[in-house]
Amino acid sequence: MAKPFASSADTAPKQETLEVLAEGVYALTAEGDPNVGAIEGEDFLVCIEARATPAAARDWLAKLREHTDKPVKYLVLTHYHAVRVLGASAFEAENIITSETTRKLIEERGQEDWLSEYGRMPRLFKQPEEIPGLTWPTQTFEGQFSIPLGGDRGSVDLFFCGRGHTAGDIIAWHDRSKTLFAGDLVEAEAALYTGDAFHFDWSTGTLDKIKAFRSENLVGGRGAVARGVAATDAAIEQTRAFLQGMIAEVGTVHKRGGTLKEAFEATHARLAPKFGMWPIFEHCLPFDVQRLWDEFDGIDWPRIWTEERDREVWAQLQD
Numbered sequence: 001m002a003k004p005f006a007s008s009a010d011t012a013p014k015q016e017t018l019e020v021l022a023e024g025v026y027a028l029t030a031e032g033d034p035n036v037g038a039i040e041g042e043d044f045l046v047c048i049e050a051r052a053t054p055a056a057a058r059d060w061l062a063k064l065r066e067h068t069d070k071p072v073k074y075l076v077l078t079h080y081h082a083v084r085v086l087g088a089s090a091f092e093a094e095n096i097i098t099s100e101t102t103r104k105l106i107e108e109r110g111q112e113d114w115l116s117e118y119g120r121m122p123r124l125f126k127q128p129e130e131i132p133g134l135t136w137p138t139q140t141f142e143g144q145f146s147i148p149l150g151g152d153r154g155s156v157d158l159f160f161c162g163r164g165h166t167a168g169d170i171i172a173w174h175d176r177s178k179t180l181f182a183g184d185l186v187e188a189e190a191a192l193y194t195g196d197a198f199h200f201d202w203s204t205g206t207l208d209k210i211k212a213f214r215s216e217n218l219v220g221g222r223g224a225v226a227r228g229v230a231a232t233d234a235a236i237e238q239t240r241a242f243l244q245g246m247i248a249e250v251g252t253v254h255k256r257g258g259t260l261k262e263a264f265e266a267t268h269a270r271l272a273p274k275f276g277m278w279p280i281f282e283h284c285l286p287f288d289v290q291r292l293w294d295e296f297d298g299i300d301w302p303r304i305w306t307e308e309r310d311r312e313v314w315a316q317l318q319d
């Protein structure tokens with residue numbers, strides 16, 4: 001019996017939990033749905049990630065407004081994927097910040113990604129008719145960008161740590177509270193989506209740089225907040241283990257001249273015992289294996305996912 005396409009059958013609402021990680025530092029988790037966060041400046045907010053639609057973003061902002069009524073001056077988007085960015089208009093932010101590479105990716109494939117993700121994860125797109133169009137940054141940077149928070153609040157420092165989940169992912173670091181918002185570069189007990197990834201860079205140097213922050217609070221793209229250095233290290237290493245397991249299995253099949261289907265089956269068999277019960281595991285794995293296979297084929301820059309290509313890969317591997 002064919003499996004339902006991606007997350008199309010995932011219709012159950014998720015329990016959202018707002019956590020205060022330190023004074024003026026907030027994270028909203030939702031049982032494996034995309035995480036969001038905010039950090040208070042002296043008289044403004046820095047919000048991190050925007051959700052898939054303005055309506056979904058307003059639900060998050062309503063919870064945040066129970067703690068602070070400061071205006072959103074900065075909206076930080078860690079990467080270009082639709083479920084992270086298309087709700088941006090709800091924040092009415094003065095500044096929308098991404099890496100320069102993310103801006104280029106929006107230009108190159110933002111529309112295709114919007115349609116692809118809407119097809120894969122329809123539940124996340126609450127009132128999609130309100131989306132005004134693609135989200136564009138007002139400011140970009142290459143390596144590092146600092147947002148002073150005023151008073152004794154320190155700063156939010158944005159870093160590009162290397163290619164990973166996409167070519168342009170950034171992280172947000174608040175040194176005063178030792179809190180790191182890692183976007184989808186790290187997941188805490190949630191499966192990795194790697195359809196646009198650079199597996200070899202991500203599993204080595206990029207994760208090494210993230211681990212070097214020695215964060216005491218780590219908010220990954222999905223899953224629970226990791227608290228304490230031991231827990232943040234564990235989240236980073238479980239992310240690395242997922243990537244390394246994929247590389248080992250897909251690489252072995254590719255090297256012996258096997259098929260993409262064989263690579264998928266070998267990877268599924270290896271990862272499912274440890275990761276198979278995590279959110280979106282079955283959804284992600286076909287797209288993950290296809291992208292990694294492309295890397296072994298020498299295709300450095302990820303091919304663009306479209307609704308049609310999504311369905312073709314799913315039918316080939318999951319049906």
